[in-house]
Amino acid sequence: KQEVTQIPAALSVPEGENLVLNCSFTDSAIYNLQWFRQDPGKGLTSLLLIQSSQREQTSGRLNASLDKSSGRSTLYIAASQPGDSATYLCAAFGADRGSTLGRLYFGRGTQLTVWP
Amino acid sequence: GAVVSQHPSRVICKSGTSVKIECRSLDFQATTMFWYRQFPKQSLMLMATSNEGSKATYEQGVEKDKFLINHASLTLSTLTVTSAHPEDSSFYICSAYRENTGELFFGEGSRLTVL
Numbered sequence: 001k002q003e004v005t006q007i008p009a010a011l012s013v014p015e016g017e018n019l020v021l022n023c024s025f026t027d028s029a030i031y032n033l034q035w036f037r038q039d040p041g042k043g044l045t046s047l048l049l050i051q052s053s054q055r056e057q058t059s060g061r062l063n064a065s066l067d068k069s070s071g072r073s074t075l076y077i078a079a080s081q082p083g084d085s086a087t088y089l090c091a092a093f094g095a096d097r098g099s100t101l102g103r104l105y106f107g108r109g110t111q112l113t114v115w116p
Numbered sequence: 117g118a119v120v121s122q123h124p125s126r127v128i129c130k131s132g133t134s135v136k137i138e139c140r141s142l143d144f145q146a147t148t149m150f151w152y153r154q155f156p157k158q159s160l161m162l163m164a165t166s167n168e169g170s171k172a173t174y175e176q177g178v179e180k181d182k183f184l185i186n187h188a189s190l191t192l193s194t195l196t197v198t199s200a201h202p203e204d205s206s207f208y209i210c211s212a213y214r215e216n217t218g219e220l221f222f223g224e225g226s227r228l229t230v231l
Contacts, residue, residue: 032218043122043209044160044222051218089159093220103150104211104220108159 002027004092006107013114015082021075021110023090028068030094035064035075038087038109047088048075080114087111119143120212122223129200130231136196137226139210145190146212150220151183154207166193200230 003026013019025033032051036044048057048064050073056065063076073090091104121140129135139149147168152160164185165173172185182204184196193212197204209225 034220036222041207041225041227043224044211046219046221049217049219091220093218103162103165104160106159 002030002092002094002105004090004105004107006088006090006110008110009108010111011113013080013112015080015114015116017080017114019077019080019112021077021088021090021112023073023075023107025071025073025092025105027092027094028071030068030092032093033064033066033073034091034093034104035062035073036089036091038089040087044089077112080112082114082116085113120210120221120223122210122226124226125224126227126229128229128231131201132199134196134198135200135228136194137208137210137228139193139195139212139223141191141212141214141221144212144214146193146214147190148213148215149187149193150211150213151185151193151195152209152211154209154225160209163195197228200228202230204228205230 005024007022034049035047038044050057050066061078065074087109089109091106093104119142123138149166151163153163154160162175163178166185166187168187168190174180187193207225207227211220211222
């Protein structure tokens with residue numbers, strides 16, 4: 001069964017710092033890996049999706065990399081801002097063994113606080 | 117704008133009543149939708165996979181008679197919490213799978229409080 005781990009669980013930094021959030025997964029047989037943002041009491045907003053054949057994706061100040069062989073993904077946030085404060089979740093999308101259904105396996109998230 | 121709409125965002129009900137939550141994909145057809153439950157400061161727990169025109173696939177430990185899922189059209193899936201009890205109070209989130217891009221889009225979530 002796929003297990004997704006995120007480190008660190010929480011991060012508090014001053015504005016302007018460049019950040020690295022880590023995600024690891026145990027089963028490399030994934031279709032894609034997604035990073036999400038969740039604000040308190042809200043649903044999830046998709047930030048970046050990396051297909052299994054890709055190595056990285058970029059959107060604005062965000063860059064996500066994927067190394068399937070080592071089971072790792074990294075979300076890099078450049079020049080952090082207070083508005084970036086949220087919980088960041090990574091999720092590996094793949095099929096259970098013996099099943100054709102795809103499903104997302106979520107990490108527990110990294111709670112980020114960026115203070116002015 | 118939102119591509120998945122979830123309604124209601126908040127609901128308070130009495131113990132023993134049933135509550136229906138709707139999940140709609142707004143600009144694409146979704147043959148597969150997922151229902152998650154999230155406890156405070158925890159990650160999302162997959163409850164079931166909803167497939168249009170067929171029975172939902174429930175995760176181990178999720179009571180299918182308790183959490184009724186209907187995916188009657190390509191843009192709508194519903195989750196009905198039957199005979200709700202206080203322990204069913206939680207944050208429920210749906211997602212819709214866009215096949216051509218492999219993306220999952222999430223609703224805004226529904227906070228259920230059972231008194």
